[in-house]
Amino acid sequence: MTTPHPQSSQDPQRVSIGVDVGGTKIAVGVLRGEHLLDRHVQPTPETGWPAVLDAVAAQIRLLQEVHPDALNIGIGVPGPLTADRLGVKFAPNIYGFTDVPLVEGLRERLGQTVVLENDAKAAALAEASLGAARGSSSSVYVTVSTGIGSGIVINGQIWRGFNGVAGELGHVTVLPGGPVSGAGLDGALEAVASGTAIARDASYALNREVSTAEAFALAQTGNPQARRVVEQAMKHIGVAIADIQKLLDPEVFVIGGGVAAVGDYFFEGVDKAAQEYGAAFAPVVIRRAQLAGDAGVIGAALSAFGG
Numbered sequence: 001m002t003t004p005h006p007q008s009s010q011d012p013q014r015v016s017i018g019v020d021v022g023g024t025k026i027a028v029g030v031l032r033g034e035h036l037l038d039r040h041v042q043p044t045p046e047t048g049w050p051a052v053l054d055a056v057a058a059q060i061r062l063l064q065e066v067h068p069d070a071l072n073i074g075i076g077v078p079g080p081l082t083a084d085r086l087g088v089k090f091a092p093n094i095y096g097f098t099d100v101p102l103v104e105g106l107r108e109r110l111g112q113t114v115v116l117e118n119d120a121k122a123a124a125l126a127e128a129s130l131g132a133a134r135g136s137s138s139s140v141y142v143t144v145s146t147g148i149g150s151g152i153v154i155n156g157q158i159w160r161g162f163n164g165v166a167g168e169l170g171h172v173t174v175l176p177g178g179p180v181s182g183a184g185l186d187g188a189l190e191a192v193a194s195g196t197a198i199a200r201d202a203s204y205a206l207n208r209e210v211s212t213a214e215a216f217a218l219a220q221t222g223n224p225q226a227r228r229v230v231e232q233a234m235k236h237i238g239v240a241i242a243d244i245q246k247l248l249d250p251e252v253f254v255i256g257g258g259v260a261a262v263g264d265y266f267f268e269g270v271d272k273a274a275q276e277y278g279a280a281f282a283p284v285v286i287r288r289a290q291l292a293g294d295a296g297v298i299g300a301a302l303s304a305f306g307g
Helices: 049-066 102-110 119-130 189-193 195-206 212-220 224-248 264-278 292-303
Strands: 015-021 025-032 035-043 072-077 088-090 098-100 115-118 138-144 148-154 252-256 286-288
Touching: 015 049, 015 119, 015 292, 025 049, 025 292, 035 049, 035 292, 049 098, 049 102, 072 102, 072 119, 072 292, 115 119, 115 292, 119 138, 119 148, 119 252, 119 292, 138 224, 148 189, 189 195, 189 224, 195 212, 195 224, 212 224, 212 264, 224 252, 224 264, 252 264, 264 286
Parallel strands: 015 072, 072 115, 138 252, 252 286
Antiparallel strands: 015 025, 025 035, 088 098, 138 148
């Protein structure tokens, strides 16, 4: 698979391997210049973190057999990382992925050092470098899916903050006393506006099991309960984006993730709230993510060079 990107700004000779580790699949690929080559996907093992690292190492070896010059390796993983970015504190959607010494574990398996990155931050770097925010001086990437994650990029570099937690938009409290998130916080943004939250609230409102996709479909066909649920979620996201605009004043926002795949209805709802709550300060520029399912792999590969 090759994904070309116009207006090249990356060194065409620069090559690295990107690994995107998720709850259900591990995606790997080689980024040569701006071209993503040899993208492979396999299911994520469900027997604990050693098996996951074994699978990652095996995929990297396969790619290096074909691309022996791909010696720089970046790994994107969901969840918070240790302050030194050598391990993963926990990844709630990956079985047994708690207190994982990932960098040391892969060094033992490969004899090479890898660069570890949070998956949302990696995707933010990808969209800023080769996607929807390309050419901007600053951007904030927001992914709305099972949870809500984000990453901040300033002048081509991820902004991590003093403790390395900058960009944890999904865990910002927007409704004190509201539903409790997986991190144990009441009223966090992802607890009221993620795909998981939308499905939960729609199921309660309609008194039956409802998926996120069905909730949006029902809302667009006029179901009042479903519309109320998804419009509240979109408003929460839009208000959070407006607050970031007032706090950081980025040039552009990029939104991706499974929920964003709903399309116009979702983006119009989020944009309406963002413009309303940011109107007195600055216009909010929101763009749709361009790299889709490749963002994590591309971002991880870019992270291998210290993005």
